[in-house]
Amino acid sequence: MAAGIWTLVLFVALCKESSVRGAKNNYPRLRLSHKELWEMNRTWVFQAAEGSLQHYSMLLDETQERLIIGGKDTLYSLNLDRVSEPHREIHWASSEEQVEDCLMQGREKPECANYIKIIQPFNNTHLLVCGTGAFSPMCAYIRVGHGVQEGVFQLESEHIESGRGRAPFHPNSPTTSTVFRDQLFVGLYTDYWENDAALYRLGSHSYTRTEVGDRQQLNEPKYVGSVVIPDNDDPSDDKVYFFFTEKVSTTEAGNKAVYSRVARVCANDQGGQRMLVNKWSSFLKARLICSVAGPNGIDTHFDELEDIFVLKKKDDKNPGIFGLFSTTSAVFKGYAVCEYNMDEIRAAFNGPFAHREHTDHHWGVYEGKVPYPRPGSCASKINGGQFSSSKGYPDEVLRFVRSHPLMFQPVQPVHKRPLLLDTDGERRLTEIAVDRVEAEDGHYNVLFIGTDDSVVLKLITIFNKESNTIEEVLLEELQVFKIPVPITEIIISNKRQHLYVGSELGVTQVQVHQCGLYGSACADCCLARDPYCAWDGHTCSRYIPAGIYTHKRRFRRQDVRHGNAVQQCNGLPLNEAQVVSEKLVYGVENNSTLLECRARSLQALLTWYIVKGTDKEEIKDNDHVIQTPHGLLFLKTKKSDTGVYLCQSVEHGFVQTIARVILEVLEENTLENLFHRRDYDNSEDQLRSPPCPFPSLPSAHSSRKLWYKEFMQLIGYSNFQRVEQYCERVWCASDRKRKKHKGTPAKWRYSHGGERRGKARAPRHTRD
Numbered sequence: 001m002a003a004g005i006w007t008l009v010l011f012v013a014l015c016k017e018s019s020v021r022g023a024k025n026n027y028p029r030l031r032l033s034h035k036e037l038w039e040m041n042r043t044w045v046f047q048a049a050e051g052s053l054q055h056y057s058m059l060l061d062e063t064q065e066r067l068i069i070g071g072k073d074t075l076y077s078l079n080l081d082r083v084s085e086p087h088r089e090i091h092w093a094s095s096e097e098q099v100e101d102c103l104m105q106g107r108e109k110p111e112c113a114n115y116i117k118i119i120q121p122f123n124n125t126h127l128l129v130c131g132t133g134a135f136s137p138m139c140a141y142i143r144v145g146h147g148v149q150e151g152v153f154q155l156e157s158e159h160i161e162s163g164r165g166r167a168p169f170h171p172n173s174p175t176t177s178t179v180f181r182d183q184l185f186v187g188l189y190t191d192y193w194e195n196d197a198a199l200y201r202l203g204s205h206s207y208t209r210t211e212v213g214d215r216q217q218l219n220e221p222k223y224v225g226s227v228v229i230p231d232n233d234d235p236s237d238d239k240v241y242f243f244f245t246e247k248v249s250t251t252e253a254g255n256k257a258v259y260s261r262v263a264r265v266c267a268n269d270q271g272g273q274r275m276l277v278n279k280w281s282s283f284l285k286a287r288l289i290c291s292v293a294g295p296n297g298i299d300t301h302f303d304e305l306e307d308i309f310v311l312k313k314k315d316d317k318n319p320g321i322f323g324l325f326s327t328t329s330a331v332f333k334g335y336a337v338c339e340y341n342m343d344e345i346r347a348a349f350n351g352p353f354a355h356r357e358h359t360d361h362h363w364g365v366y367e368g369k370v371p372y373p374r375p376g377s378c379a380s381k382i383n384g385g386q387f388s389s390s391k392g393y394p395d396e397v398l399r400f401v402r403s404h405p406l407m408f409q410p411v412q413p414v415h416k417r418p419l420l421l422d423t424d425g426e427r428r429l430t431e432i433a434v435d436r437v438e439a440e441d442g443h444y445n446v447l448f449i450g451t452d453d454s455v456v457l458k459l460i461t462i463f464n465k466e467s468n469t470i471e472e473v474l475l476e477e478l479q480v481f482k483i484p485v486p487i488t489e490i491i492i493s494n495k496r497q498h499l500y501v502g503s504e505l506g507v508t509q510v511q512v513h514q515c516g517l518y519g520s521a522c523a524d525c526c527l528a529r530d531p532y533c534a535w536d537g538h539t540c541s542r543y544i545p546a547g548i549y550t551h552k553r554r555f556r557r558q559d560v561r562h563g564n565a566v567q568q569c570n571g572l573p574l575n576e577a578q579v580v581s582e583k584l585v586y587g588v589e590n591n592s593t594l595l596e597c598r599a600r601s602l603q604a605l606l607t608w609y610i611v612k613g614t615d616k617e618e619i620k621d622n623d624h625v626i627q628t629p630h631g632l633l634f635l636k637t638k639k640s641d642t643g644v645y646l647c648q649s650v651e652h653g654f655v656q657t658i659a660r661v662i663l664e665v666l667e668e669n670t671l672e673n674l675f676h677r678r679d680y681d682n683s684e685d686q687l688r689s690p691p692c693p694f695p696s697l698p699s700a701h702s703s704r705k706l707w708y709k710e711f712m713q714l715i716g717y718s719n720f721q722r723v724e725q726y727c728e729r730v731w732c733a734s735d736r737k738r739k740k741h742k743g744t745p746a747k748w749r750y751s752h753g754g755e756r757r758g759k760a761r762a763p764r765h766t767r768d
């Protein structure tokens with residue numbers, strides 16, 4: 001009970017913290033629906049047969065230029081350029097015998113399918129695949145050939161092997177695997193009843209695993225990921241890291257606590273000779289911390305590891321490790337992203353061992369003598385070269401490592417706090433992937449986070465050393481599937497600049513950036529703060545680091561860190577003219593009129609002004625006029641509303657006028673009079689006639705007709721012929737007339753008051 005109240009207090013504190021960061025910053029700069037992504041050619045979808053991807057695995061194979069997906073009884077090989085293009089398929093189901101046994105055990109038919117849980121590149125020509133095989137795991141090899149040209153995709157069906165110890169029995173059993181030097185490293189439950197949790201190394205003639213039933217090593221783990229990371233230049237020191245959560249029983253945390261762990265073993269660990277035969281001689285683990293300091297010095301912990309992403313860098317010994325965590329509290333669900341560097345992780349494994357006398361005692365530092373070679377180190381030259389294999393390790397080393405698998409120091413995240421917090425409880429966060437991007441002012445990690453409602457959030461975080469704060473910049477919110485579904489996989493292809501996003505519906509391929517959508521003006525591009533994009537002198541386009549197109553460099557404007565559009569874009573001649581759109585709008589007296597203006601960014605605040613001489617006056621909502629997300633709405637237009645209106649946006653301190661609207665209020669009588677007028681004397685003074693609507697399209701008669709229709713709707717007039725006549729005569733009659741209007745900007749266009757009909761002319765960036 002007391003714990004519940006505390007969590008609630010912390011929750012409130014967290015909410016306050018996130019609201020301080022500025023309400024508008026919680027909005028993405030762009031929000032794109034699936035339909036919009038589709039229309040902009042930014043996405044392609046591979047739609048799987050219903051139920052076939054309920055439990056699936058996915059492998060990006062850039063050498064073969066394929067995306068391999070293992071689903072229910074089927075392997076798919078998709079084209080990386082277009083996942084929607086025709087694909088190859090392998091049918092690999094459980095045998096009749098397997099299915100029969102499965103049904104005999106009282107299982108349902110769908111459970112007795114072969115769910116492919118492991119796909120790994122095995123050697124130059126083959127993939128290793130393992131499936132559940134109707135609760136009778138099996139493995140096989142898929143021939144994919146040497147190169148892209150061969151295009152082979154074939155099951156070696158005469159070599160189906162038992163998958164015990166390599167694949168789980170249950171379709172939804174958590175499993176992680178990685179192949180390294182012809183050995184499979186895998187974390188799984190190895191038995192039907194899911195009692196035996198194990199981390200395995202499987203070579204062609206040997207294996208190493210965790211001890212059976214040793215809850216000190218693994219206690220009901222939920223595997224999240226695994227990766228091989230070298231320690232130094234000696235390959236015999238290479239280590240395999242496993243990430244998982246497990247149950248812990250500590251006096252502080254109560255009986256049901258869950259912690260996140262990083263565990264590691266030597267890739268060349270052969271186990272011991274007399275003791276620990278075929279068991280790890282190097283298994284150690286440490287706690288991964290992801291927490292926020294709360295009031296009164298009590299931290300809120302995010303202990304449930306949801307996903308892990310290892311960001312490979314040039315230095316392969318020091319990748320970035322990103323964890324997506326949630327709280328384990330029953331009171332509120334919050335999410336956090338924490339980043340870890342290898343120095344911290346290694347420091348924990350090189351630090352003191354944890355020790356306790358009894359299971360109901362507190363953990364303390366082990367203060368006795370630590371044997372040599374240090375438990376957890378690999379048989380390598382770096383460690384003296386005294387041991388060519390772990391089989392030579394002294395018994396006391398093996399005994400120690402077996403009794404002290406836990407490190408005392410937990411691993412703290414970079415900056416000692418999350419990069420990102422999400423405590424609004426609106427949706428679940430499920431997946432994370434990270435891309436490292438070079439920008440004009442440094443390198444940025446672009447985070448892609450998947451949700452349970454088909455959305456991928458694209459964002460960056462910026463650490464400010466002086467204020468010791470982390471700023472979160474939410475760039476885009478992309479709805480990658482048509483209907484809401486949890487995202488269960490995100491893979492980045494750096495080469496192609498695409499994401500491959502998986503769910504049980506299929507796989508969506510999405511372009512990582514589409515710079516043009518931010519707008520073509522320098523200010524819009526700058527304010528977007530997207531490290532992929534820079535203003536190139538004409539438009540917002542993909543930023544290519546210096547060196548490749550050095551001659552273009554001086555035109556480029558980008559400021560990811562500060563988004564300072566004033567500094568970057570002032571003094572650029574084209575700027576203002578490009579930004580402001582001008583419109584003439586007709587309102588009808590006593591009817592409502594909408595002056596349209598939409599911010600190009602959801603993070604911008606809009607303000608309306610009416611021009612009064614050389615001054616302007618801010619418009620405040622009242623019972624006559626209100627500001628809506630679509631624009632300024634006059635509820636009952638008055639003759640005196642006639643005037644010039646400015647729509648101004650403020651974003652990140654940058655002020656710009658984005659629309660200038662001239663409102664003309666007409667009376668129906670006036671219109672009537674106009675149509676009945678016998679002679680039109682061609683004098684502009686007599687009639688404040690607007691310019692020809694399409695001066696740049698002299699022959700576009702059909703477009704003109706379309707426009708007449710719009711005009712008719714505006715005035716609510718039913719006599720088409722007369723309107724046409726009128727327009728022909730007054731506005732578009734002759735070339736002579738057109739020339740007179742040369743000074744009028746071509747982009748003026750007419751819009752009727754009220755809802756816009758027909759196709760939107762400018763791309764809109766929001767969901768309706």
Ligand SMILES: *[C@@H]1O[C@H](CO)[C@@H](O)[C@H](O)[C@H]1NC(C)=O
Nearest residue numbers: 036037038039040041042763
């Ligand atoms: C999308 O692609 C189609 C066909 O290639 C093309 O006709 C269309 O103009 C493209 N749309 C956009 C917004 O680029």
Ligand SMILES: *[C@@H]1O[C@H](CO)[C@@H](O)[C@H](O)[C@H]1NC(C)=O
Nearest residue numbers: 122123124125126141156159
């Ligand atoms: C790759 O492994 C498969 C399966 O064990 C084997 O048949 C094949 O010969 C191997 N290929 C190479 C190039 O080693």
Ligand SMILES: *[C@@H]1O[C@H](CO)[C@@H](O)[C@H](O)[C@H]1NC(C)=O
Nearest residue numbers: 588589590591666667668669
């Ligand atoms: C508009 O409404 C006012 C009063 O509500 C009325 O006096 C006026 O005649 C109306 N004008 C038109 C053109 O309908």
Ligand SMILES: *[C@@H]1O[C@H](CO)[C@@H](O)[C@H](O)[C@H]1NC(C)=O
Nearest residue numbers: 588591592668714715716754
């Ligand atoms: C006024 O608005 C109503 C409803 O939007 C419309 O039916 C009517 O035609 C409009 N009248 C004029 C004169 O535009």
